[in-house]
Amino acid sequence: MDFELPEDIRLLRETVRKFVDRELIPIEMHSMDGPDLKPEYKKSLEAKARELGLWQLDTPAEFGGQGLSLLALAVVWEEVSRSIALPNRGDGVFGPSPRPILLRLPEKMKEKYLYPILRGEKSAAFAQTEPEAGSDPGRMKTRAVRQGDHYVINGYKRFISHAKGADFLQLVAATDPEKGSRGGLSVFIVDMDSKGLSIVRENRHMMGDVTYEIALDDVRVPAENLVGEEGQACARRSRGFPATACTRRRTASA
Ligand SMILES: Cc1cc2nc3c(=O)[nH]c(=O)nc-3n(C[C@H](O)[C@H](O)[C@H](O)COP(=O)(O)OP(=O)(O)OC[C@H]3O[C@@H](n4cnc5c(N)ncnc54)[C@H](O)[C@@H]3O)c2cc1C
Incomplete structure (x- = not known):
């Protein structure tokens, strides 16, 4: 070699x-x-x-x-x-x-979320980990439920880097908890100033790292902010989307 x-x-x-x-x-x-x-x-x-x-x-x-x-x-x-x-x-x-997933957004969403990042005008954080779902995202409790043209998201995220000062989250939530990592998780773009979203704690780590805990209480997100298709957060490929959210070990949740 x-x-x-x-x-x-x-x-x-x-x-x-x-x-x-x-x-x-x-x-x-x-x-x-x-x-x-x-x-x-x-x-x-x-x-x-x-x-x-x-x-x-x-x-x-x-x-x-x-x-x-x-x-x-x-x-x-x-x-x-x-x-x-x-x-x-x-x-x-x-x-x-920018995280690769943003490069594949529809043009209208790119205007709102990708190009401002490329111009240095906005920043984003990635929110997957929860108190009981780190390496195994399939166990996550954060739930997104479709209601008409919106999703309503409830849950709690932990260890989220760069959340303070971010303009939006690339957030992973369960749309079908029974399926877990195998088709039950979806990615959403969630604006940080959404009603019901709050940073509740700052945690300081070794080597100067700082992470945040985020509560989501009936946060309403437009359905167009679903990235790709519902349930495809952990898919290796889905209609042109690369492997997206589930960056950790993929373990069956059920
Ligand atoms: C500084 C810092 C920044 C972070 N930033 C972010 C962020 O921006 N966004 C975000 O979403 N998350 C973030 N995280 C979370 C990080 O990705 C998680 O810590 C990670 O996913 C592990 O989860 P956990 O800590 O709950 O450990 P656990 O999942 O509880 O794992 C504990 C240990 O068990 C091992 N383990 C777990 N499952 C198995 C298995 N099935 N087989 C064998 N071994 C296993 C793990 O390898 C690990 O050693 C951050 C964490 C830190 C410390």
Whole structure:
């Protein structure tokens, strides 16, 4: 087996290595304010990253990004991890990185949710985990029930990164609890300012990570905010949608 990196990825590694050596390591003692990158550093590092072409690394070219492969991204993150100047898993300086599911939304929804993310005007959080459903999302209790042209969502999410300040959630809820991970979970785009949605607790973790607990109490979400088809949150592929929500081990819920 050949473990040599292709030429283009070796060049990318050199560029990132220089960026880390010259821009990140020298500011390690001053760049952070608690778990966050100080705004003045964020701004100047973003400008330098852009200049070097290190911008929107994982966003496909058709949406203005570099469309890097997983191997190339792994090489980038390996280099960046040599420095502690940036938040552990928080705000990067390489531009917006929308979750792939947003790239497949219908055009009208892209206007509302994807393009503002790409322009840096909005941010999103991913909300799947619950107190009793971490590795096994099929056990989740958060329930979405269709009522006419809306879904009504009730439940509780835990360990949600980047929820504070986010404009919307990419939320996984059970539409058919009996089926669990096998056709019973669906993904919704839920605006953070929806009535009945509240952040109820902040949890601080090792390495500066911060997560939030979110309560959903009769939150009404337009039916058009269902992503893909009902029950397809854990599907490997569904009419052009890639594997979406169930990022964890897929265990049968029943
Ligand atoms: C800092 C941080 C940020 C996070 N951010 C987010 C976020 O943004 N959005 C979100 O939705 N979630 C987020 N999470 C949640 C994270 O994805 C969950 O912690 C993870 O899914 C595991 O769930 P759990 O902690 O409930 O562990 P559990 O599911 O209770 O698992 C406990 C242990 O048992 C093992 N285990 C579980 N089931 C099996 C099995 N069937 N066979 C063998 N071993 C098993 C697990 O591997 C693990 O070691 C975050 C968590 C942390 C700590």
